[in-house]
Amino acid sequence: MAADTLKAGPATGLRAGIVGAGIAGASCAGTLAAAGWDVEIFDEARGAGGRLSTLHTQGGWATLGTPFISAKREPFRSQLRDWVRHGWVAPVRGKVWQGRATVSWAQAQLQNQFRPAVEPSQLVEKLLGDARLHTGSRVTALRPRSLVFENGEVRDGYDCVICSVPAAQAISMLDALPLLRERLDAVRYRPIWSFLMRWEGGPAVDVIKFDDHLLNLAARQTSGGPDLWAVHSSHEFAETYLEASEMEASNRAASALMGLLGLPWPVEIEASHLWRHARPNTKVGGFWVSDRENRVALIGDGIAGVGVERAWESGVRLAQALVQAREELLL
Ligand SMILES: Cc1cc2nc3c(=O)[nH]c(=O)nc-3n(C[C@H](O)[C@H](O)[C@H](O)COP(=O)(O)OP(=O)(O)OC[C@H]3O[C@@H](n4cnc5c(N)ncnc54)[C@H](O)[C@@H]3O)c2cc1C
Incomplete structure (x- = not known):
């Protein structure tokens, strides 16, 4: 999606909560926000980027x-x-x-x-568009339509909850969603x-x-x-x-x-x-996996395959599918 097109469309009244502001989460967040969704994205780190984060050095930056x-x-x-x-x-x-x-x-x-x-993290930040980034926010569990944070806070009422952390880390967040957890079993x-x-x-x-x-x-x-x-x-x-x-x-x-x-x-x-x-070293396959009934989806390189391209595409493809399914979601 071109940077110029990441302007918010007319508000849809739909809300997404995304865990992980690496390239997969950010591409998903920006695409949804551009389609008029109200998007909040949470990362435990001090900024966006994930494996594309920036290290500040005395003389400049490095990765x-x-x-x-x-x-x-x-x-x-x-x-x-x-x-x-x-x-x-x-x-x-x-x-x-x-x-x-x-x-x-x-x-x-x-x-x-x-x-x-x-700085590579800036590339990821630019993808966020109008999505609201919350840093230093560690999510410990995903539940139907809601996110649970390390400090005990629960945010709910999302039309879709999306997890874009490495699949191996996502497993521990999915106790309430066994169907999704099982899909990640093989990913190492x-x-x-x-x-x-x-x-x-x-x-x-x-x-x-x-x-x-x-x-x-x-x-x-x-x-x-x-x-x-x-x-x-x-x-x-x-x-x-x-x-x-x-x-x-x-x-x-x-x-x-x-x-x-x-x-x-x-x-x-x-x-x-x-x-x-x-x-x-393996992937689930496809661009995302979802539990439609509970409105939770997983993206990232553990699902779509290693590399920036696959991670980016998993976020964009899920967002596009959600935008297309809008009518269905509103039922
Ligand atoms: C050293 C190295 C070299 C690489 N070389 C290449 C290369 O040359 N070319 C290439 O295409 N790919 C390369 N890759 C792979 C590429 O970086 C990844 O495939 C891609 O960046 C994955 O993006 P992602 O968004 O799926 O995950 P990530 O970038 O890992 O994003 C996940 C985010 O989730 C956050 N998070 C995790 N747990 C929580 C939690 N509990 N609560 C809140 N936030 C959380 C993390 O802080 C992170 O920001 C390399 C990776 C590494 C590490």
């Missing part, structure tokens, strides 16, 4: 989550074109290092990838440790793809100085260091990195984050 965005098909292609037109994302350029040599983007399987040119997520590191020397490139069992990828950051990199571990590394302290995991990753790149000076570690639910 420890998704480094790249790509679009395989419509409608996300036109969303991406719209972001490019606004200057919010740009095609990835520069050189890639893989194994021990500089390779083409095609050889590294990174062609047609884009990077946020603005794999973790990734991400680090913000600074080093001198090493290959003069913009992206490094490691052929290694510990590290997966390093992406030079566009803000915060020329030597700042986001380094992503492999899933195997993160599973081994799942309960490790940040210091232990960072030191292990830094020593692996120095060995792989033959760096002469120690690596500086500026930040680290463990994404316990980084990527689902």
Whole structure:
């Protein structure tokens, strides 16, 4: 959906309560709000973004989550074109290092990838349109037409309640909705440790793809100085260091990195984050699942499949279906 079209339509009197302001929740919220729904979206974090959140550094901003965005098909292609037109994302350029040599983007399987040119969380915020975002709001349970918060507060009277948190986290919220909980049983997520590191020397490139069992990828950051990199571990590394302290995991990753790149000076570690639910290794299928009778639906990459494109589309498709079903909802 183009940013220009995210203006609220005539009010419908319908209300949606959405849990999770990652790209799936935000695309759903903005699309519903544009169709005249009254939308409230709640996130436990300090801002929107989820796995597209921004890390503020001394010299600017960086991202420890998704480094790249790509679009395989419509409608996300036109969303991406719209972001490019606004200057919010740009095609990835520069050189890639893989194994021990500089390779083409095609050889590294990174062609047609884009990077946020603005803080990634801002991309997600822009999708929200007229939806009202409540941050620092942790939801503990979903019930028919209502949400229960960590502080005991209950908000009810929604025409639709939508959950867009990683499926593995949604399970604990669904005791009152066993049909939905069962659908998520098979979805498992794999973790990734991400680090913000600074080093001198090493290959003069913009992206490094490691052929290694510990590290997966390093992406030079566009803000915060020329030597700042986001380094992503492999899933195997993160599973081994799942309960490790940040210091232990960072030191292990830094020593692996120095060995792989033959760096002469120690690596500086500026930040680290463990994404316990980084990527689902399976999906429920379709774009959303719903319990129509109780007016609750689930979206996100655990339902639609991994990646920004699938998560975005799950939110948009559910919102479009709800808008189309308006007559039915009003019965
Ligand atoms: C390190 C890493 C690298 C990646 N690389 C790529 C890549 O190159 N390309 C790509 O396409 N994809 C990549 N991905 C995957 C991509 O980021 C995700 O598929 C996508 O962002 C998922 O979006 P989402 O909205 O479904 O979930 P999320 O972004 O996880 O959003 C869920 C939101 O729910 C909130 N939340 C959770 N629990 C609660 C609660 N109880 N109450 C209130 N709020 C709650 C969270 O704070 C979060 O904001 C990567 C992911 C990671 C972690």
